[in-house]
Structures are given as structure tokens and as C-alpha cells.
Amino acid sequence: MITLSVLDLSPIPEGSDAGQALRNSADLARHAEQLGYNRFWMAEHHNMPGIASAATAVALAHVAHGTSRIRIGAGGVMLPNHAPLVVAEQFGTLAALHPGRIDLGLGRAPGTDGHAAQALRRNLHADVDDFPRDVMELLAYFEPAQPGQAVQAVPGAGLAVEAWILGSSTFGAQLAAMLGLPYAFASHFAPAQMRDAVEIYRARFRPSARLAAPHVMLGVNVVAAPTDAEARFLYSSLQQAFVNLRTGRAGKLPAPVEGFAERLDPRAQAMLDNALSCSIVGGPETVRQGLADFVARTGADELMVTAQVHDHAARLRSFGILAEARQAVSLAA
Template sequence: MKKGKVPYSILELASVPAGSSTGDVFKNSLLLAQNAEKWGYTRFWLAEHHNMISIASSATPVLIGHIAGGTKSIRVGSGGVMLPNHAPLIVAEQFGTLGSLFPHRIDLGLGRAPGTDQETAYAIRRERMHAAYRFPEEVGEIQHYFADDNADEKVRAYVAEGVDVPLYILGSSTDSAHLAARKGLPYAFASHFAPTHLFEALNVYYNEFQPSAALQEPYTIACVNVVAADTDEQAELLASSLVRMVLGILTNNRDQLRPPAPLEPQIRAFMDEPAFQRFLHYAFVGSKETVKEKTSDFLQKTGVNEIMVASHMYSSQDRLKSYELFAELMGEM
């Protein structure tokens, strides 16, 4: 493990528990962010997903403004903006505005996946497939819009020029690792649902990294799932909501987050399937000591600079307790 304290952060998908309104979900997201700030979390990132009954984080910049406006110091950002869904100029204007409203607190994480199915992606942006191939160029466009020397350009994002909004490249395979390294930008890997290429992608990034004005040395973030409770047994019961959610994703039968309940034999059998094992390979479930051991092992093996946590739990109070326990164990490490 790297020397010194490893920063720890949150990836918020704004999961929708059954029986909750979208307004309830957003209130709970803000409550989590306010407590995370108190517990020493470095950043609070919001994902972008569309046409999903179980996830409410679709209007990412709006939610970032909501969270940043209700907190004081924690960094707030996108994990990420799915760039092929959006025009680079609009992204620069949105995040330039956020960066001016909340100085030195906004992060702009950029990903190339749609964050939804293909039909919905087409509804979002008709030429999305072309934009996906232009991801490196569109990242460069955003960087240019944020530059402070654009006086001679015909098209400018005035609200973004010179504003401090660091860019992060997100990835779940090796493709974006090459780009992050080439551009000298920090790299965040989605190992919470796509762990297969984690080590390969990290190696690509470290080996190909080129220092830039933004970053002199490589900086990596990896995301894991965490469900922590007072005992292993309690955590495993709480994690049953996550298990059922993943089952719905893998069988294309998505639903809102269900209350924790003992798992039926057929679900336990499905948990042995390779697809399920891959999806939740980095799901740390258990007491504080159990999660601490798994987290320590993960940090030692990956060597990442920062760990990010996603947590899908039915009860807001149980989720707060889980994140508090994780902050405690990171403080102890």
C-alpha cells in the first residue's frame, strides 16, 4: 500500500428503494453527502444513468449543484458525464457555471459509455455512435473550452474559461486508460461492476502516462461496493437488496431496490454463476473488521491512490451507518 492515508470517496447512483419518491432519494443523497463531509470523505461523485427504474442519477449537473449547494467543503463531481450523450460545449458551460458557483470543489469525470441501453442512447443524441468514436477529440474540446487563452476563437464557453474544474477519465476497460495516460489526466476505474480488466488497465495507464499541465504523476481511483454493518450476518442480510438488484440487471428484469430479506435457494444458486461473480467481485460485505481486511487487501494489490465506494442499500439509515463504518476503518488504516 502507498505510504500515508489513502483518500476515500463516494460514488452515488441515487438508488431508488421501493416505495420511495424521487424527491426522497435526492434528500437522502444530500444527507449522505453532508455526513460524508463530516466523516472525512474526499469527494462525492454522481453517476449518469437513463431509463432505469432503480437509479435516479440522470440529470447529473443538476444533482451536483444540489449536493454542492448543501455542503461546504467536500468535492462534488460527475462519475461521470457520459460524454457521447452531450455536446462538449454544453458540458463546458454547465461545469464552468458549477465551478464558478462552488470554486475549487467541482470535478468533471468523463466516460464514453451511454449509461443506458442503445434505444435510449439514440433518443438522447441521434449521432451518439459517431460521438462515441470521437471521445478523445471531444475530451480535447472540453479542455480547450476551459483554457484561458481562447480570445481568438469563434466559439467560446465564456463561463468556463480559466475556471478550476479538473478533468478525470473514467473507464471499465483498457481503452480509456490509454487516453487518460496520453492526456496526462487522472484515471478512475469502474471495478464496482466491471472488474475484469482492472489490473490490465492500471498497468496501461502507469506505463503510458505522460505528464501534463494538469498532472505531473499518475493518479488512480478504483471503485468498490461496500455493505458494512455491526456484524457479518447483519451485513449479508442488508446486501440481499444489492444481490437482487444485480440479478435484475443481469436478467434484464430491473426493479427498484427491494427491502433486505433472506435469499431464496434459486437466487443463491444464481450467485455461483460466472457473470454474477464477475459483477460483484469487489463487493466488500461484512462487519467493520471484515470490510477493513478486504479493503486493505484491495489497496495493497492495486496500489491505487484513492478508493471510491458505491453502496446500494434499501434503508437510508443502514446506508449511513455503512459509510460511517467505512470512514472509521479508513481512518484506522
């Protein structure tokens, strides 16, 4: 049975606010835990009016408090925005409070625009090219503290935090393979290099104390509903949000509208078709077939599912339909 996990951006729908979005995230995490999902990750984005998970570690603490079994993690923390010690302390704190449940996905992109990146760092001397060195420094903080060690992560040292490398290109694949870490690819919005990245990661993987064999998790958008027509209607919220983002008009998650994609000009339609090609949208049978096809085509070990749905109840229902579809795929196999 394919392993399913959840990626939540804590979307802020039009007509709502960040507080409600974060409460919705906690509710979704409880729902996902009951349905048997493996992980619940939240992502770091800044200066985005429609995303409430900027303070990712704080948001994860809120979610973790309301769950008991599902793994909780960052998908991811954008490491160029932070000192490695601070990240180690934050996730060490989470691991101390919730032993054996904490994941830390690490990305090298800023997760924002240039103005916000400068506001986060005060300067831009923290370069993405420092990412491998920062990852290794961070991982070292989770090792047991040594006698005379000048700087320790407290909490953090000696705690079990499962580290991942995230990526949307082949760079992260090479680093994850070299360090012997699990790898998550952002195919849900940047699928162009997915196949190449996965091939490189698996071919070059070096076993480590953290991971004996390569493990690939791929991002996929899934919007499920009782019918194909309703799913396509709900999916229009993500389509609108993506067009708004790409045209410099980022805002809250729009309410769905009928026939949105059909009214776009060919250039915008092509952009959506390319960026969101790793999407499964439809009723139960469409989702079951789409899930089976995607797993067969990619050979993914795990899927990280995201669903930008305006109505919270419809989003909960979507993850429930997907969980049932996963079971049907397993029985058919």
C-alpha cells in the same frame, strides 16, 4: 491513509421516489463531508427506474449547495450523449458557484440502452470512437479564452475543473495516460480488466499541466454493518438489483432478503461473483481487513466507494463504519 471518496447513483428504493432519493443523496454528501471523505460523485444513467441522477449536473448543484468542503463531481458524464460545449457550460457553472470543488469524470459508454441513447441524441452519429476528440474539445473550453475565439464556454473558460477519464477497459487507461489526466476504473461492476488497465495507465502516463504523476482511483462496493450477518443481508439489495438488470428487469432498489444469493442458480451466482468481485461486505473487522487487503493488492491511490443499501439510515451507518475502518488501517500501517 488511503483516500476514500463516494460514488452515489441516487438509488430509488422500492416504496420511495426520485425526489426522496435526491434528498437522500444530499444528506449522504453532508454525512460524507463530516466523516472526511474526499469526493462525492454522481453518475449519469438514463431509462433506469432505480436511479435518480440522470440529470447529473442538476443533481450535483443540489448536493453542492448543501456542502462546503467535499469535492463534488460526475462519475461520470457520458460524453457521447452530449455536445462538449454544453458539458463545459454546465460544469463551468458549477465551478463558478463552488470554486475549487468541482470534478468532471468523463466516460465513453452511453450509460443506457439503445432506445434511450437514440432518444438522447436523436441519431447515433455521435459515436464512442469520437470520444478522444470530444474530450480534447471539452478540455479546451476550460482554458482561458483567447482574443478572437469564436466559441467560449461561459461560465467555464479559465475555471478550475478537475477532469478525469473513466473506464472499464484498457481504452480509457491509454487515453488518460496520453492526456496526463487522473484515471478512475469501474471495478465495482466491471473488474475483469482492472489490473491490465492500471498497469497500462501507470506505464504510459505522460505528465501534463493538469497532473504531474499518475493517480488511480478504483471503484469498490462496501456494505458495512455492526455484524457480518447484517451486512450480508443489506448487500442482498445490490445482488437483486444486479440480477434484475442483467436479466432485463431493471427496477427500483429492492428491499433486502435473507439468503438471496444461496437460492440463485449456478449461472447467476457466477455472474454475481464475477461482476461484484470488488466488494467488501461485513462488520467492522471484516471491513477493516478487506480494505487493507484491497489496497495492498491493487496499489490504488484512492477508492471510490459505492453502497446500494435500501434503508437510508443503514447506508449512512455503512459509510461511518468504513471511515472508522480506514482510520484503523492507517494506525495498523
